[in-house]
Amino acid sequence: MSGISMGGTFGGDIFQMILHAGTVVKFVLFVLVFFSVTSWTIIFMKWRAIRRANEENAYFLDLFWENTAFTKLYAESEELLFSPVAQLFRAGYSEINRFAKLQNPTGAKEGDAARYSLMDVVERALRKTAIDQSNRLEKAISFLATTGNTAPFVGLFGTVWGIMQSFRGIGLTGAANLAVVAPGISEALVATAAGLAAAIPAVVAFNFFNSKVARLKSEMDLFSADFESLVERQMVKKSMASKEGS
Numbered sequence: 447m448s449g450i451s452m453g454g455t456f457g458g459d460i461f462q463m464i465l466h467a468g469t470v471v472k473f474v475l476f477v478l479v480f481f482s483v484t485s486w487t488i489i490f491m492k493w494r495a496i497r498r499a500n501e502e503n504a505y506f507l508d509l510f511w512e513n514t515a516f517t518k519l520y521a522e523s524e525e526l527l528f529s530p531v532a533q534l535f536r537a538g539y540s541e542i543n544r545f546a547k548l549q550n551p552t553g554a555k556e557g558d559a560a561r562y563s564l565m566d567v568v569e570r571a572l573r574k575t576a577i578d579q580s581n582r583l584e585k586a587i588s589f590l591a592t593t594g595n596t597a598p599f600v601g602l603f604g605t606v607w608g609i610m611q612s613f614r615g616i617g618l619t620g621a622a623n624l625a626v627v628a629p630g631i632s633e634a635l636v637a638t639a640a641g642l643a644a645a646i647p648a649v650v651a652f653n654f655f656n657s658k659v660a661r662l663k664s665e666m667d668l669f670s671a672d673f674e675s676l677v678e679r680q681m682v683k684k685s686m687a688s689k690e691g692s
Contacts, residue, residue, distance in 0.1 A: 474604030502529035530579035537575040594649035601641020608634025
């Protein structure tokens with residue numbers, strides 16, 4: 447037995463429940479639909495961006511650890527717009543070129559003071575770029591947390607309001623049988639279901655993306671340390687070569 451006929455006024459049709467819901471419950475459902483649609487849009491966009499970031503990071507790091515020339519790495523990095531590591535390299539390499547032009551325009555020999563100054567400039571550039579890339583990776587993820595924390599309560603508000611209206615109708619009509627109470631309560635509970643439907647994917651996605659972003663941040667930290675170490679070693683070799691040549 448099916449209990450309530452699917453062809454009844456309310457039946458089991460969710461759309462009929464929404465159509466017969468009160469104005470406040472409909473507004474709550476509209477807000478929840480907005481939260482849900484926006485969350486799913488963010489989920490698909492962030493999934494694509496993070497997937498591309500991981501792929502491009504892996505490609506760039508392979509080139510970097512193959513001791514590819516910095517000029518070639520810089521050219522390759524122009525196409526790796528999603529890779530935070532590639533953007534770190536571009537920032538550091540740009541500062542190295544700029545520093546070389548400012549400090550050594552005539553080919554004069556560089557000393558320890560110049561090396562330390564260069565490392566300070568590179569470190570600042572890497573730190574600023576790492577912050578920018580972290581902000582880019584985390585952009586819009588906070589909305590998923592907001593949806594996960596807020597949507598169930600918004601849905602609960604719609605349910606409470608709908609139940610209040612149902613009991614108010616009972617008080618006005620004086621009828622308290624199940625046929626009168628059940629439709630109003632079922633309509634009100636749709637808001638809670640909608641709130642949970644919006645919140646659950648948002649919470650799962652928020653935790654997933656947080657772990658992926660944390661991994662990308664770790665890769666940026668490791669690359670920054672490795673890049674600074676490599677630049678410093680090259681500066682030391684260059685300085686020693688200059689001293690031997692003199």
